[in-house]
Amino acid sequence: MSKSTRLTAWRNSVYHAWVMSAPEVIRRHTRATRLLHWVNALCVFLVLMSGLQIFNADPLLYWGQHGASPDRALLAVGAHGFPHWATLPSWQALAAGRRWHFFFAWMLVANSALYLLFSLISGHVRRDLLPSPTEIAPAHLLHDIWNHMRLRFPTGQAAKRYNVLQKLAYVGVIFVLAPLILATGLTMSPGLDAAFPWLVHLFGGRPSARTIHFTAAMLVAAFIAVHLLMVILAGPWNEVRSMITGRYVVPAGKTTR
Amino acid sequence: MTAQVWTRRQMLLRGSAAFGGLLLAGCDRLSQSPSFQRVLGSAEHLTYRAQRMLIGQSLAHEFTEADLSPIFRSNGTRDPNNEIYNRLRANQFEDWRLRVDGLVGRPLELSLAALRAMPARTQITRHDCVEGWSAIGKWTGVPLGSVLNMAQPIAEARFIVLYCADELERNDGGYYESIDLIDAFHPQTLLAYALNDKPLPMPNGAPLRLRVERQLGYKHAKYLMRIEAVARLDAIGRGKGGYWEDRGYEWYAGI
Numbered sequence: 119m120s121k122s123t124r125l126t127a128w129r130n131s132v133y134h135a136w137v138m139s140a141p142e143v144i145r146r147h148t149r150a151t152r153l154l155h156w157v158n159a160l161c162v163f164l165v166l167m168s169g170l171q172i173f174n175a176d177p178l179l180y181w182g183q184h185g186a187s188p189d190r191a192l193l194a195v196g197a198h199g200f201p202h203w204a205t206l207p208s209w210q211a212l213a214a215g216r217r218w219h220f221f222f223a224w225m226l227v228a229n230s231a232l233y234l235l236f237s238l239i240s241g242h243v244r245r246d247l248l249p250s251p252t253e254i255a256p257a258h259l260l261h262d263i264w265n266h267m268r269l270r271f272p273t274g275q276a277a278k279r280y281n282v283l284q285k286l287a288y289v290g291v292i293f294v295l296a297p298l299i300l301a302t303g304l305t306m307s308p309g310l311d312a313a314f315p316w317l318v319h320l321f322g323g324r325p326s327a328r329t330i331h332f333t334a335a336m337l338v339a340a341f342i343a344v345h346l347l348m349v350i351l352a353g354p355w356n357e358v359r360s361m362i363t364g365r366y367v368v369p370a371g372k373t374t375r
Numbered sequence: 376m377t378a379q380v381w382t383r384r385q386m387l388l389r390g391s392a393a394f395g396g397l398l399l400a401g402c403d404r405l406s407q408s409p410s411f412q413r414v415l416g417s418a419e420h421l422t423y424r425a426q427r428m429l430i431g432q433s434l435a436h437e438f439t440e441a442d443l444s445p446i447f448r449s450n451g452t453r454d455p456n457n458e459i460y461n462r463l464r465a466n467q468f469e470d471w472r473l474r475v476d477g478l479v480g481r482p483l484e485l486s487l488a489a490l491r492a493m494p495a496r497t498q499i500t501r502h503d504c505v506e507g508w509s510a511i512g513k514w515t516g517v518p519l520g521s522v523l524n525m526a527q528p529i530a531e532a533r534f535i536v537l538y539c540a541d542e543l544e545r546n547d548g549g550y551y552e553s554i555d556l557i558d559a560f561h562p563q564t565l566l567a568y569a570l571n572d573k574p575l576p577m578p579n580g581a582p583l584r585l586r587v588e589r590q591l592g593y594k595h596a597k598y599l600m601r602i603e604a605v606a607r608l609d610a611i612g613r614g615k616g617g618y619w620e621d622r623g624y625e626w627y628a629g630i
Contacts, residue, residue: 164402176507183438184501186508188446207406208399212505213623214406217415220630224418308503309589309629313430324501324509354387 144278146366151242154233155361161226162338164218167206169335171215174199179332185325192329223303230296246280247289253282271352273369291341295334302331423627435563435588438499444510447570449578452550455541455598468582477603480527487582490568493517498563504592505624514586516567520560532604535559536611537585540598543618552596553608553616554587563588566599591628593619
């Protein structure tokens with residue numbers, strides 16, 4: 119072997135090693151997902167906080183067809199409800215809270231409808247969100263839970279798609295909590311109750327619907343807390359950038375590190 | 376390396392906290408901006424149109440006696456306690472008259488006895504307060520539509536305004552409310568003089584209150600004194616169609 123051939127071979131191997139260690143960049147989220155995500159984030163924050171303002175007007179939860187101060191409450195949240203920093207506006211203002219709530223509730227419904235339409239047609243739901251039968255096998259689930267508890271997140275190929283706990287959380291919020299919140303929200307409307315009495319029967323009364331609406335909203339708040347924590351733990355720059363520009367650097371696996 | 380990552384994380388956390396703080400302060404400022412509040416208020420028109428389209432002439436659900444709230448709570452004014460009201464109440468409202476006027480062909484003055492002599496309707500319905508609570512009560516009264524048919528509103532009439540004997544806050548204008556003709560002629564819209572088979576108690580609006588079942592509690596004006604048919608609402612009170620509407624609440628309270 120001549121000297122120049124050996125040099126070329128050495129060059130190639132160095133180049134190969136460099137390519138292998140260079141981070142792989144993929145396009146993680148489509149333009150529609152990214153846009154709808156941020157509109158959704160804005161709307162959800164505003165409806166949650168204005169919702170707490172509305173809740174504070176009577177910070178008691180009831181179950182059944184009637185529920186008012188002479189009746190026994192299921193739960194009381196403090197004497198005055200949630201603290202001012204959690205409500206919109208930050209001072210007690212039911213009328214203003216309702217305006218924020220209903221305006222952004224309409225916007226949230228429109229945004230969610232676009233999201234569903236897009237995600238069902240594009241195959242996003244089937245391809246990326248619905249867990250496969252092997253993923254929800256108990257052994258796999260337990261394995262994933264154990265990895266999450268040790269804060270070990272997927273790398274390499276596995277990091278390119280959502281893991282099963284992530285999928286279940288997203289599916290739970292999109293297909294269980296969101297429809298439940300919308301339906302119970304509409305059940306609190308005396309106007310719509312006249313048109314659709316089955317709504318009231320379904321939830322066992324307006325006070326029950328209000329309790330479910332509140333509980334489901336709190337679960338969404340818990341989801342957001344975990345979602346943000348996961349973004350921070352998984353690498354906030356990379357994760358946030360992937361939702362703004364779509365660029366996502368695939369975290370390298372242990373073998374290549 | 377690790378130190379740098381944590382610095383970045385801290386930066387991100389602090390940055391998000393600062394951003395969140397700014398966002399909230401911004402929302403509070405927007406809550407005080409009348410023009411932005413008008414933008415938010417535009418959702419009410421959408422709600423009104425959507426609900427009118429969906430609910431038509433449907434009736435509010437009527438419950439049975441078994442569903443009644445053990446105690447039907449009151450809210451807002453519980454005792455108007457002013458000279459005129461106290462005098463009327465002193466002799467069981469015998470001198471009380473409901474005036475029906477405005478854009479009507481035949482203005483009326485109706486006594487409580489005259490109202491009781493008219494064909495009555497009884498309904499057990501749920502009362503939903505804007506604050507979030509609900510109570511179920513049994514109401515007896517005259518359909519507002521029957522009274523209006525007697526008074527014969529003219530073609531220009533578009534709203535029914537209800538004036539009350541109470542002032543929720545001293546020298547802040549009397550309580551009043553208004554509804555459109557769709558709700559005014561709805562079969563369950565009553566001028567109610569009885570609650571749970573007893574004459575309407577004072578905290579619930581004696582001697583007469585409105586029931587407009589498909590809307591929230593603040594529309595159900597109590598201590599009624601006068602009903603006026605009008606073409607527009609902007610010249611009454613502060614112009615928004617009701618005491619609470621003048622203070623930022625929706626005129627259409629269907630949700």
